[in-house]
Amino acid sequence: MKRVVFLIAVIAFALGISSSARAQARITLLSPDPIKREVDMIVKNFEMKAGDKVQESYGTGVGTRRTVQEGGALDVTLLFAPFDDALKTGNVDKSTQTVVARVRLALAVKKGVASPDISNAAAVKKTLLNAKSVATVDPTQGSVGGAALLALDKMGITDQIKPKLKFFPGGGGVQDSVANGEIEIALGPYLSDMRNPGLNIVGALPPDASTPIDITAWVSTNVGDRKAAMALIEYFKSKEATPIWEEAKIFPVTK
Numbered sequence: 001m002k003r004v005v006f007l008i009a010v011i012a013f014a015l016g017i018s019s020s021a022r023a024q025a026r027i028t029l030l031s032p033d034p035i036k037r038e039v040d041m042i043v044k045n046f047e048m049k050a051g052d053k054v055q056e057s058y059g060t061g062v063g064t065r066r067t068v069q070e071g072g073a074l075d076v077t078l079l080f081a082p083f084d085d086a087l088k089t090g091n092v093d094k095s096t097q098t099v100v101a102r103v104r105l106a107l108a109v110k111k112g113v114a115s116p117d118i119s120n121a122a123a124v125k126k127t128l129l130n131a132k133s134v135a136t137v138d139p140t141q142g143s144v145g146g147a148a149l150l151a152l153d154k155m156g157i158t159d160q161i162k163p164k165l166k167f168f169p170g171g172g173g174v175q176d177s178v179a180n181g182e183i184e185i186a187l188g189p190y191l192s193d194m195r196n197p198g199l200n201i202v203g204a205l206p207p208d209a210s211t212p213i214d215i216t217a218w219v220s221t222n223v224g225d226r227k228a229a230m231a232l233i234e235y236f237k238s239k240e241a242t243p244i245w246e247e248a249k250i251f252p253v254t255k
Helices: 002-023 033-050 060-067 084-088 121-130 143-155 158-163 169-177 226-236 241-247
Strands: 026-032 054-061 074-079 092-103 106-109 134-137 165-168 183-190 198-204 213-219
Touching: 026 033, 026 060, 026 226, 033 054, 033 226, 033 241, 054 060, 060 074, 060 084, 074 092, 074 226, 084 092, 092 143, 092 226, 106 143, 106 169, 121 143, 121 158, 134 143, 134 169, 143 158, 143 183, 143 213, 158 165, 165 169, 169 183, 169 198, 213 226
Parallel strands: 026 054, 026 074, 134 165, 134 183
Antiparallel strands: 074 213, 092 213, 106 183, 106 198
């Protein structure tokens, strides 16, 4: 009898150690800065639910891709598309690729200016062609600039818009230029992060004018705790994360 009690005690102790060790898992995360607020909130909820700790790092959309290309992928990496060059390095496990949400390109004008028609690609095309000036983020600095150029290509108006297109290093400069009347139209991410009070955010461009930008997650090939890292990725697309994405005008990809 004593032996049975002893064995039960040993098993319980071992299970306790295993549970404790699992609860102390640390996950490193790399994410684009434009979604920092939402990622912070989702991570906080994940930590409370899973008991794991997440150490977050942020950079621009272009900067995060460059970090991965240079071998700096963390346990979990979130990137804005396109990311082909980052995948070629082998620093992330392609088999873990998971789209967790999508961002759409938005059009904004100065507050007080009537909202132009952006109900379909033809309407967006007409609005941009009639504008005297258009601004977006420098595509070498941020992913949204690349998305804006792709949208112009998709609508077949790149050559017409380029002469009146001005690039800014970041989203703040784009928003300010429209708010102060320097630029007529801003093309930026449809996020709650566009909070400049001088802007009238007309809305997200329709899919036939601009393809939504995937927010995609991977696990690093050098991940410490693969199970914990995958659990975090799954949580980003969970029903618990959906309200946070939606509040930020980001389109969730639920399970």
